[in-house]
Amino acid sequence: MRGTRWVWLLALGCAATAVLFATGCDCGGGGLTKGKPQIAVDPQALSFGALSRGNERILSLTVENIGDATLNVESIALSGPAVFTLVDWDGVAFGEVSWPSGIVPPGVGPPPAKVLRVRFSPDDEIDFAGEITIRSNAQNAREVTVPLTGSGSVPIIEVSPAQLDFGTVSLDSSASLSLTIANRGAADLAIARSGIAITTASDPKPFAVTLPATDLVLPRDASRTLEVIYAPRGYEVDPDTHQVLPHQGAIVITSNDPDHSPLEVPLRGLPGVNLPPVASIKVIAAKKLDGTPLADPCAPAPTDTITFEGSALDPEGSTVQASHLRWAVEGRPAGSFRELITTPDAFHPTLQPDLTGEFVVCLSAADPQGNRGAYDPAQACTCAAANADSSYGCPCVKLAALPREDIRIELTWEFLGPDLDLHLVAPDGEFCSPTRECRYDPLDPNNPNWTRTACVDGGGITTCRTPNCDPVALGCLSGQECYDDGVAGSTKCHWQTCSGSDCYWDARNPDWGVPGDRRDDPLSAIDCTRGCRAENINLNNPVPGLYMIMVNYYEGSTQPEATVKVYFKGSSDPAAVFTSRMLSTCDTWNVALIDWQDHETHRVTYLQDAHSQRCCN
Ligand SMILES: [Ca+2]
Ligand SMILES: [Ca+2]
Ligand SMILES: [Ca+2]
Structure with a gap:
C-alpha cells in the first residue's frame, strides 16, 4: 500500500510552497529537478486517535527520496508535549542516529526511503498536538513539517x-x-x-x-x-x-x-425445591387422674394425661392441614403399647403413660403435594428444650413418667387378648373382696327423700342398712352412720362405704388407712380388659404391715408370661421385677410380699412363683 497516498512535494514555485519551504527556497531552478534530491513524506500527518491513559501507540512516517541525487536528512525535530516521542530512525534508536542521514535516489540499489517511528502515550484525557520538522537538502522542500495529533481517552x-x-x-x-x-x-x-x-x-x-x-x-x-x-x-x-x-x-x-x-x-x-413441612412439639399440660393439673407438665407420673401441642410450617407457605399431621409414639418403656389420642384435635393430642419410663413422641407433617418431613427419634428434645424451642427444632420430644406414689406396682403381659388382673391385698386383707358404696344414690343428699345407708358388716356379709340411731349422740366420726340391729349392745357406727381389703378392678380405690382420708388409699389406676396389657396400682402413705401382690388370670385362652415391677417413690428403676407364666382362667400368681415400715424401711420378698387356683368373679 505504500505510495497510494504519496504527497508529492514538488518545487513548483516559491509562492505555492511557501508554507512548507520556510527557509532555503531555491527559486532559480525554473522547476527543473534534474540531478537534485527531492523529498516526500507519507503520511502527511500522524493521527494517533484516542488512546487510553497509560497505553501507547507507535506510528511510522516514511521519508522518501524522489529526486535523482542523494537526499541528506540533516535533522528531525519534535515539538510538542512529552506524550509524543521519537522512537527510531531507519531502525536505529533515535538518540543514536548520526546526522545527516543520507537516502539514495531510486534505482541505485538500497531502498530510496527511511522510516521514522513516533510514539504517542497520553497521560491525560485531553487532546494533544505536536509536529515533526524534517530538514534536508531536498530541492523541493528544505523543511517539511508533519503534524501530530492524538487524544487521551478512556474506555468506559x-x-x-x-x-x-x-x-x-x-x-x-x-x-x-x-x-x-x-x-x-x-x-x-x-x-x-x-x-x-x-x-x-x-x-x-x-x-x-x-x-x-x-x-x-x-x-x-x-x-x-x-x-x-x-x-x-x-x-x-x-x-x-x-x-x-x-x-x-x-x-x-x-x-x-x-x-x-x-x-x-x-x-x-x-x-x-418443594421442601416438606417442619414440625415441632410442645408439652403444654398434664393432669392427674383426678383432673388436678400439674404445675410442671414435664414431670408426669404414669397414668397422668399429657397434652401436646403440634405445629408445622411449610417453607413454601402452604397451610398444613390437621389431617396431614402424623403423630407417633416412637419410644416406650418395655411392655407399654400406649398410643396418642388425636381426637378431637390433631394439633393437641394426649398421651397417658401406662408404665414407668421414657416415652418419645414425634410429629411429622405433609404439605398439599404430599411431601412429608422426617424426624429422628434419637435426636428427641427434652421436654424443657421442646417448650423453649422457637424454630421448629423439636419434632420429637422425650419425657419420663416417674412414680409419684410411695409404692407403685406395674403388671404387663404378653399377647393381646387374655385379661389378667393385678391385686394388692392390705395387711390381713382378703383376696378379691369388693368395695360396696352404700351411699350411692342419684338424689341430692339435701333432698328429704334421699336415703342414707350404712355399710354394715354382719357375719362376713356386708349389707347396706338404713341408719336407725343418732350418729352424733353415739359420737360417730364424720361420714359415719349409726345402725342398731336390735340386739342389745349392737349399736355401732358404720362407714357409708364398705371398702374391700384388696385393691383391684372391683375395688379400685378402697378406703385404707385412716377412714375417710383419701391420701392413704390405694388406686388401681388402669385396669385392662382387652385392648391393652398393662395395669398398675399405686399407694401413698401405707400403713405399716405386709402387703401381698397377686395376679389373677381372669379370662383368656393363651398362656401369657406376666411381668410385675415394684417401684418405690423417687426411683425410675424398679426395686423388684418378677415374671411368671399364667396358665388359664382362675390361675392366681402369689407374686410377692411388700414389708412396709416407713419410707426408709421396706423390702420386697418373692414368693418363689407360688400359684393357686382361685377365681375372682
Ligand atoms: Ca412444601
Ligand atoms: Ca384386667
Ligand atoms: Ca383412707
Missing part, C-alpha cells in the same frame, strides 16, 4: 443488565440469561478471556459463563453478549426460616477501564 465499560436474576429454576435443570458488555468510552475496551470470572460461595458452583473464543477488544460503542447459565445442583436451607436460600454470586470483569475494573455483575438464582 457498560454492562446490561446491571445484575442477572434467574428467578426460580428447578433443581438439576438450568436457565440462561444474556449479559451485554459495551464500550461507551472513546478508547478501546480490552478484556482478556481470563479477565472474565465467576465468584460464588456455593458448592457445587451453580453459575457458568460462556467465555469468548479470544480476548475481547471493543471499540467505541461496540458490544459483545455473553451467555450466563444458572444450573442449581444443590441447595441450602435457612436454619431460621427453613426456606431454601438463593444462590448468589457475581461475574467479575477485569478490563482496561481505569475507573470500573474489576466490575462485578451480581448473580442470583433460587433453586426450585
